Amino acid sequence: MHWIEPYIATYGSIALFITIYFESFGAPVPGESILIAASLLAQQGTLSLPVMLMAVFLAAILGDSTGYLIGHFGGRKVLLRFCPYVKLTPERLEKFEALFEKYGSGIVITARFFAILRQLNGIMAGALKMHWLKFVAANIIGAALWTLVWGAGPYYFSAFFRSLL
Structure with a gap:
């Protein structure tokens, strides 16, 4: 994580936005690691926590939405x-579509917390014909929860963990 900190300290929330955006629509980028490092830098005063959280939240939503569009317009063919x-x-593909029809919102929300699923989340939702409004609502909820857990969590709880050492 130490190799990430200089980049975040130099480029700030713009670097976070770009990284999380690309990770959210499929690029293999270490989004959680970068977010945790940014949170700790915000605690040290290097970054503004509200600006950082907003950048990450918007990037996560826009990245997954881009993935959804990719999946919707080309993912099924692939x-x-x-x-x-x-x-x-x-037949299995039809079963996955039925699964997304029934549990799609929950899948989109929880997939945000698992590597690889987070990257493929939007693409699969689009390719499996999840209704766009359901996807957007679940995407916003998942992005908010993920941003708060990995962005605000380390910021507020790192002092507690340091006191245990």
């Missing part, structure tokens, strides 16, 4: 093309 390679039959 899924159908590569289904045989990953043993995903059209």
